[in-house]
Amino acid sequence: AQSVTQLGSHVSVSEGALVLLRCNYSSSVPPYLFWYVQYPNQGLQLLLKYTTGATLVKGINGFEAEFKKSETSFHLTKPSAHMSDAAEYFCAVTTNAGGTSYGKLTFGQGTILTVHP
Amino acid sequence: DAGVTQSPTHLIKTRGQQVTLRCSPKSGHDTVSWYQQALGQGPQFIFQYYEEEERQRGNFPDRFSGHQFPNYSSELNVNALLLGDSALYLCASSYRDREGYGYTFGSGTRLTVV
Numbered sequence: 001a002q003s004v005t006q007l008g009s010h011v012s013v014s015e016g017a018l019v020l021l022r023c024n025y026s027s028s029v030p031p032y033l034f035w036y037v038q039y040p041n042q043g044l045q046l047l048l049k050y051t052t053g054a055t056l057v058k059g060i061n062g063f064e065a066e067f068k069k070s071e072t073s074f075h076l077t078k079p080s081a082h083m084s085d086a087a088e089y090f091c092a093v094t095t096n097a098g099g100t101s102y103g104k105l106t107f108g109q110g111t112i113l114t115v116h117p
Numbered sequence: 118d119a120g121v122t123q124s125p126t127h128l129i130k131t132r133g134q135q136v137t138l139r140c141s142p143k144s145g146h147d148t149v150s151w152y153q154q155a156l157g158q159g160p161q162f163i164f165q166y167y168e169e170e171e172r173q174r175g176n177f178p179d180r181f182s183g184h185q186f187p188n189y190s191s192e193l194n195v196n197a198l199l200l201g202d203s204a205l206y207l208c209a210s211s212y213r214d215r216e217g218y219g220y221t222f223g224s225g226t227r228l229t230v231v
Contacts, residue, residue, distance in 0.1 A: 044222040051217030102211040107159030
């Protein structure tokens with residue numbers, strides 16, 4: 001079984017401040033981890049993903065995340081927030097299903113990011 | 118190159134009716150998954166289709182069924198609609214790359230049951 005916990009349903013930062021969105025996962029096998037962003041009335045856009053290799057992953061729009069196996073965490077950061085970053089962010093986990101299969105994604109409850117001028 | 122396309126974008130149905138939602142995966146993607154996102158929640162996995170067969174299923178009742186066509190497009194059918202079926206329904210197509218695999222999502226269909 002796999003699960004995701006996102007700490008903080010709402011995070012508020014000032015423009016130019018550090019963004020930190022927290023994600024902890026549970027998985028009995030090595031995980032694949034994803035961060036998606038969702039703007040109002042839209043679908044999910046991939047920010048970044050970790051599958052194998054380097055544990056510090058860089059994504060779009062200046063976001064990055066670090067996979068820490070010992071802490072079962074995959075927190076999302078951005079050094080300087082922009083107004084356009086205001087959205088809802090979802091962390092998700094899956095596993096390598098093997099063969100031609102794809103694992104199902106299990107999502108956290110989401111974190112709404114508000115950016116103040 | 119078009120991404121994942123879903124239709125319709127919005128839909129209003131009456132309790133007890135049946136609904137069909139459609140999804141075309143991104144070019145080159147052969148596996149389609151469906152997710153239900155209730156208001157204020159994260160998406161929940163409904164099922165996944167590959168080679169025209171249901172390969173995995175989440176914790177959803179049999180009222181939820183699907184189909185995949187030879188061109189990889191897919192339909193989600195929901196029978197006997199309940200008010201609680203009101204949600205954003207997301208379709209995702211899967212792809213493999215050098216690092217493993219990933220998912221591309223469509224913009225979703227907003228279903229309102231009244």
